[in-house]
Amino acid sequence: MKKLAMMMVAGITALNLAAGTCFAEKIVVAGSTTVLPIAQKTAEVFMDENSGVDISVRGGGSSVGITALIDGNCNIANSSRSIRDVEIQKAASRGRDPVAHIVAMDGIAVVVNKSNPVSKLSKKQVRDIYTGKITDWSQAGGKPGKIVVVSRDTASGTFEAFGELIMNKEKVVPSALMQASNQAVAQIIGQTPNAIGYVGLGFMSGELKAVEVDGVMPSNATVLSGKYPVSRPLFMYTNGKPQGIVKEYLDFIKSKRGQDLVEVQGYVGLK
């Protein structure tokens, strides 16, 4: 009886292994939650068209993705920031060679509640709000009311991009509500009349109102042309030059159709 049970377990395990290795070519994608929707959508379509390919897409964050790539736990690392020197060194010490592929552009929209009359801010005003120099909307051309500053967590790629593009290395005021995801920021801005926040263009919705930054409204055109000051490239990293099925998948993302999907997800395509 016991023997039989053990044989069954062994048999099932062997079957699973066989199914995993023989019947499908597998790509593991992990990393930035900002790039996640792009990876998911393109993976879906790519898998539909190429039976026998299995792409598993995970989030976790830019650093998680790059760490997984260095450790050999994924084929593609999504990242909303470029790789850091420490990470390159670590990769080199393990004999890996991360190669960057820009898959889309992302604008970071500065957003307020839709009831807020403020429609334009200068880069400096945004910075002053986030450093705590401006604390009331009346100081920024709005109705009097204490500004509720909402920011992404200091470790997120979006925060890093915002920090570089807006903050000039200054610190965000400690009373800012630090949120773990774009959705959380959008949720708070939607229900808080005096809040200000920032989200990736892909997360804009009817509840939010984007403001002009330095006189430029965030849009696909202004992000791609570089006119909108708060925009950044999104990356996928591979170990060495991509080959085989990984190359095909990346080529698909960069193709016209892949970039259309990028736009469907609310990001800015490369052309």
Next chain:
Amino acid sequence: MNYRRIKEKIYKWIFTVLAFSSLFFLVGIMIVLFKEGTPIFKDVGFFKFLFGTRWYPTHEPPDFGILPLILGSIWVTAGAIIVCVPLGVGSALYLNEIAGFRQRQFLKPIIELLASIPSVVYGFFGMVIVTPFLQKTFNLPTGLTALNASLILGLMATPTVCTIAEDALSYVPRSFREASFAVGANRWQTLTRVVIPAAGSGISTAIILGMSRAIGETMTVLMVAGGAAVIPKTFLGPVRPMTAAIAAEMGEAPMGGDHYHALFAIALVLFLITFVFNIIAEIISRRFRIKLGLSG
């Protein structure tokens, strides 16, 4: 015969291994926490880490002061206690002393059901219902506050407190109550002067375990506490408890960097706090059992 003995031995071994596996995991977790957490003390200094008031882990140069996070945890936990002690102990008293058999059979599972609601559901409830409510009621800039987290955590800790307090009350021997009634005490006097003092340490255990539950809760505080790493001054302002900081930042902290080690060090601090809570609870409940003449 021989076959049987071998079989018995094998079973014994299997269960011994299973029982000790928890110990194995506990020790493993402790080793990892110490190994990954302590390097930060070399760079920052133990006291500067614990009592620093600024948490800017990714800034250049970074600040690793976790006092706002520790205080954030303590505030929401204290608030949760204020909510869950009356609710939990009160329901336990009602269940044990006043409710009839039928009511008890009906109410107890319902209170315990509160414990089975996933914390993300509580968090969602707090975010969508409680937040706008607090915002309007107190005319706040934002409803994501320590008060919000306290209310929800208190509700979440209530079943823990209620169940354990109820057990403690039911351990009070019948003879205690009968003796009290025999000398002419009424129900209220018996409850406040005999039953509650007799079950007191058991109730304290319940409260401490409720505190453990509240301080370790992560998803809910991540969603409703606001997440601002400030030293709290009022329950109506946002806070960033330790668990929320770890959960929010771990995914993005480069492995092996200072920030990564700092988050492990926070986990270590949190672990030590709940560890102490649980040891205190264990000591009190052991005394309680001795006092009532149950097994030591």
